[in-house]
Amino acid sequence: MTANRPRIAATLIMRNEARCIARCLDSVRPHVDAMVVLDTGSTDDSVAIARQCGAQVHHLDWPGDFSAARNHVLALADADWTLVIDADEWIAQGGETVRDWCDGPPRLGALCIRSSFDLPQQAGPALPSTRSWIARLLPRGVRYAGRIHEQPVSDLPVERTTLILDHDGYEDAQAAGKRDRNTPMLLAALQGDPENPYLLYQLGKEAETARDYGRAADWYDQASARTPDGAPWTHGLLIRRLHCLGQSGASAKAIAIAGQQMAHWQESPDFFFVLGNLAMDRALAEPASALTEWLPLAATAWERCLEIGERPDLDGSVEGRGSHLARHNLDVIRQQLALLGG
Structure with missing residues (x-):
């Protein structure tokens, strides 16, 4: 951390992400002051790999609520700014702009997330990707709401950044397990907010x-x-x-x-x-x-x-x-x- 500049942390929650956790952490390490990982019960090598990459690893029994987990790790990070990232994402472009962006006033930073996905009978090595803009660069004090597909709750303005994350969690090899988890959680959330x-x-x-x-x-x-x-x-x-x-x-x-x-x-x-x-x-x-x-x-x-x-x-x-x-x-x-x- 440079003297008199805001402290920036990257936070993520994980469980059994040995496939991709090093790729994620290696991409963010040059651009933040700390990497704080909340493990919710990994049984593979995720924790050891994260520590080898220089991350602080904390543990929490899965609360059944993504916002609760996000907010827990945000509190642990205790940073002026937090880059919220998932284990199956990585910085593809714009990481070098993060520090200058965080020198600005409090606002929510929207990142472009490029999610690759499989198509039936897809030809060639390159998969198509869909692009979404999601607020993931958060100033101190902002917290999440929503059991799943959680969103930051704040009256601060949202400003788009030049930071681009790539994401492979929608590819067939990874998506099936997420569906088994996500759909029941979404249906449960919908019962309370139909x-x-x-x-x-x-x-x-x-x-x-x-x-x-x-x-x-x-x-x-x-x-x-x-x-x-x-x-x-x-x-x-x-x-x-x-x-x-x-x-x-x-x-x-x-x-x-x-x-x-x-x-x-x-x-x-x-x-x-x-x-x-x-x-x-x-x-x-x-x-x-x-x-x-x-x-x-x-x-x-x-x-x-x-x-x-x-x-x-x-x-x-x-x-x-x-x-x-x-x-x-x-x-x-x-x-x-x-x-x-x-």
Whole structure:
């Protein structure tokens, strides 16, 4: 810690994270003054690895409440600023900016978290990633609320940072175990707060990662009906809802919703990318209209993606939908249109 500068700590809670804990801690060590780990019952080598990486390791029996665990380790860290990170995340970019950012006034720092995920029949070594903005750089005194998918509670303003975390916890190899834990906790939380749109949204995401698209679409429908205007997850919710409706055979409903929402998302490549996919679904369902209506709509939608370009600032955006993914789809459909038209 430099004299007269704020003390910065990284905190995380873990259980059986030997696979990834060193990667996480090695990425944050150069940018903080302390790393404080709360172990909730690891039976693998997680604790030994964390200590080898230079972390302080404390123990707590799992309280069944993520906020309680987060708040416990925040108190143990006793820092002016805390970078809250998960064991399956690591700093990919921007770590060198953390100290200067923490020299500023108290506010919540939102980080870009890039979560890679598997797709059925995914080709090639690179997995797509979705980008979310979450407040994880917290000044002293801020605490969490919520048993699961906990969020910091504060009246302080939220400011986006240049810090980017990569996250592999949604890949198939890791996601199944999380679903077994998360879904029951979310359902229990929903019993106490049945109108909470964020819990409904998170239940949809859990179902989507299990590729139960019909169930996911139902959760997303419920979340959409209750989400207030301007909620930070609005964009991600809409895109996931449209995608899951299409995947569950309800592309006509999804097209209708997209028509209602189009004016609001003229600068979202994700919106037009999914619209193109839905148009392709309709082309298969209505072959008589494919050449005159649905294939041209798909091409126009993917052209719009390329006109907009990448929008990493949009919560829930998927990398490539404003560039190579749209370009690939557009090349394929242009070939199809040329063959059919010829």
